[in-house]
Amino acid sequence: MSRADAICAGVALAATLALAGCGLGAGGKPTHVSLLVTEGFGAETVLSKPAPTIVGADTVMRMLERNANVTTSYGGGFVQSIDKLSGAGSADWFYYVNGVEAAKGAADTKLHTGDHVWWDRHNWSAAESIPAVVGSFPEPFVDGYGGKHLPLMIECTQTASKSCKDVEDEFASIKLVASLSCLLCSEYNESLPVLVGPYATLTSAPAALKLAGPVSASGVYARFEDGGHRLALLDQQGRVVRTAGAGAGLVAATRYRGQPPTWFVTGTDSAGVAAAVQAFNAQTLDGHFAVAVVDDAAIPLPDSAP
Amino acid sequence: MSYLRRASPLHAARASAAALYCAALVTAAFLTSHPLVLLMLVATVLAAAGACGVGARVGRSLWLSLPMGVAIVAVNALVTREGLTVLARLGDGGPLGQLDITLEALAFGVKEALVLVVIVAVAALASAAIDPDEVLRSMRRLSFRSALTATIATRMVPLLALDARRIGDAQRCRPQPSGRLAVMRAITANALDRSLDVAATLEVRGYGSARRPARARRPLSRHDLAFAASAVAIVALAAAWPTHFSYYPTISGSFDAAALAHGGALALAALAPFTQRRGISR
Numbered sequence: 189m190s191r192a193d194a195i196c197a198g199v200a201l202a203a204t205l206a207l208a209g210c211g212l213g214a215g216g217k218p219t220h221v222s223l224l225v226t227e228g229f230g231a232e233t234v235l236s237k238p239a240p241t242i243v244g245a246d247t248v249m250r251m252l253e254r255n256a257n258v259t260t261s262y263g264g265g266f267v268q269s270i271d272k273l274s275g276a277g278s279a280d281w282f283y284y285v286n287g288v289e290a291a292k293g294a295a296d297t298k299l300h301t302g303d304h305v306w307w308d309r310h311n312w313s314a315a316e317s318i319p320a321v322v323g324s325f326p327e328p329f330v331d332g333y334g335g336k337h338l339p340l341m342i343e344c345t346q347t348a349s350k351s352c353k354d355v356e357d358e359f360a361s362i363k364l365v366a367s368l369s370c371l372l373c374s375e376y377n378e379s380l381p382v383l384v385g386p387y388a389t390l391t392s393a394p395a396a397l398k399l400a401g402p403v404s405a406s407g408v409y410a411r412f413e414d415g416g417h418r419l420a421l422l423d424q425q426g427r428v429v430r431t432a433g434a435g436a437g438l439v440a441a442t443r444y445r446g447q448p449p450t451w452f453v454t455g456t457d458s459a460g461v462a463a464a465v466q467a468f469n470a471q472t473l474d475g476h477f478a479v480a481v482v483d484d485a486a487i488p489l490p491d492s493a494p
Numbered sequence: 495m496s497y498l499r500r501a502s503p504l505h506a507a508r509a510s511a512a513a514l515y516c517a518a519l520v521t522a523a524f525l526t527s528h529p530l531v532l533l534m535l536v537a538t539v540l541a542a543a544g545a546c547g548v549g550a551r552v553g554r555s556l557w558l559s560l561p562m563g564v565a566i567v568a569v570n571a572l573v574t575r576e577g578l579t580v581l582a583r584l585g586d587g588g589p590l591g592q593l594d595i596t597l598e599a600l601a602f603g604v605k606e607a608l609v610l611v612v613i614v615a616v617a618a619l620a621s622a623a624i625d626p627d628e629v630l631r632s633m634r635r636l637s638f639r640s641a642l643t644a645t646i647a648t649r650m651v652p653l654l655a656l657d658a659r660r661i662g663d664a665q666r667c668r669p670q671p672s673g674r675l676a677v678m679r680a681i682t683a684n685a686l687d688r689s690l691d692v693a694a695t696l697e698v699r700g701y702g703s704a705r706r707p708a709r710a711r712r713p714l715s716r717h718d719l720a721f722a723a724s725a726v727a728i729v730a731l732a733a734a735w736p737t738h739f740s741y742y743p744t745i746s747g748s749f750d751a752a753a754l755a756h757g758g759a760l761a762l763a764a765l766a767p768f769t770q771r772r773g774i775s776r
Contacts, residue, residue: 211582211583212581212582212583215580215583243578243580244580245580245583247575247592247594249575250578250580253578253743254578254743258743260575260576263573263574263575263576264574264575264576264577264742265575265591292591293575293591295575295591295592296575296586296591296592297592298592
């Protein structure tokens with residue numbers, strides 16, 4: 189190998205390592221990251237930092253350790269307690285980045301610009317996995333998830349309906365351009381779909397079928413019954429607390445297999461969809477896993493009513 | 495490394511007191527997290543070995559612990575997710591996850607390596623300064639057959655090594671020497687034959703019907719008492735001395751006079767019995 193070849197090989201190796209995120213020191217720092225720590229499915233805020241301390245290319249775990257009193261186990265890969273609130277029994281700490289449950293441990297998840305990191309200690313006896321939550325809205329539509337930006341697609345049962353237009357307007361108010369399309373029209377395109385329409389008309393979407401199944405499958409503490417004409421609200425243990433009929437709406441998110449999260453602005457009928465559209469804004473959804481609307485009242489899920 | 499009788503207080507002490515002393519040194523290493531105190535503990539063990547006349551032999555054991563120590567530092571740096579001061583980012587390591595080398599993980603690895611160095615050095619000191627036969631004799635009352643088995647096994651190991659050397663020499667004299675496997679096979683066959691002989695001899699001599707031996711009364715010497723007291727003092731100092739040093743999430747602690755005093759106190763407690771040389775034959 190000549191000297192020039194050796195130099196080329198060295199430069200190529202250095203470039204490959206740099207592209208793979210390798211290097212000396214702490215690395216580049218992501219911006220506009222926020223941290224929220226809550227308890228009981230977002231019911232109580234433990235810590236909220238819109239601009240937490242970050243040093244270089246931190247992981248989710250390292251950022252948490254810099255900003256809260258954290259104890260870990262399993263070589264620093266598992267959060268045992270945050271601010272002296274420890275996981276015990278069937279309650280543990282879970283985290284969501286831009287409203288999406290992470291596939292990897294917090295020590296292996298790198299932060300990206302615009303990430304909203306949400307740690308929540310909750311009871312997992314009813315659902316061990318909650319694939320997506322709505323409480324980080326307008327994420328993941330603004331900054332994507334896992335460092336990946338995906339196009340926003342509003343899929344409506346009736347694209348000309350007022351509900352569809354209102355959802356589009358809500359995104360427009362946060363300067364997001366959405367594509368309007370018919371239901372399942374973007375099935376083969378990787379996008380972030382928001383399904384709008386009465387639940388009975390959405391069931392051709394595989395992710396929608398989960399909303400009629402158990403909470404362990406959907407991660408949503410509500411389920412549609414009676415062909416989508418009734419909405420059962422569940423408590424933390426997955427028990428039905430109340431059942432709503434006509435006019436009930438739901439804003440929730442779930443994932444079908446490894447696909448991007450699917451959001452639902454839906455209801456038992458058109459009035460229910462209209463009610464859900466009213467709740468589809470950052471103020472109402474903030475810090476909640478999902479929101480049901482019954483009798484014009486927004487109810488955070490899981491339902492805590494007796 | 496094997497036991498050699500020397501004129502030293504540790505050699506003069508009974509095996510149980512000397513073993514207690516060595517166990518206390520190892521316990522102190524586990525209880526201590528301050529790297530300076532651990533370094534001073536390593537120096538203390540070397541000084542104790544020097545006082546026993548086996549300093550060079552124990553010093554050589556440090557070469558054995560060096561590669562293991564380096565491996566501990568490397569593995570801890572790669573596997574541990576803790577620590578906030580990132581020194582290098584090695585990217586996604588597949589099953590190992592995100593490989594970030596942190597200062598804290600490196601420092602903790604060094605601390606673990608120092609603990610290992612102490613353990614290896616103390617083990618070398620124990621094997622050089624504690625009579626293994628006396629240790630086994632003291633075990634006889636607890637488990638007669640285990641002590642007998644251990645005694646025979648320890649006697650057989652050098653014999654097997656001698657066999658291997660002898661058979662290896664014989665193999666090399668052949669025009670086409672056979673490999674290590676053939677030597678191993680021959681040694682194994684020899685060992686099995688010998689085990690039958692040993693078993694038959696033990697049977698003939700009545701070892702099978704042996705009972706638990708009576709306690710052999712032997713008054714405590716000043717060396718026994720000194721090393722036992724030293725062991726208690728070492729463990730007490732290691733456990734109770736408030737020298738704070740933590741590694742995660744950030745290194746917290748300092749190399750100050752308190753740490754020096756802690757290491758010094760441990761050294762004093764560990765080396766004090768060696769000042770008593772009265773009654774030691776040269």
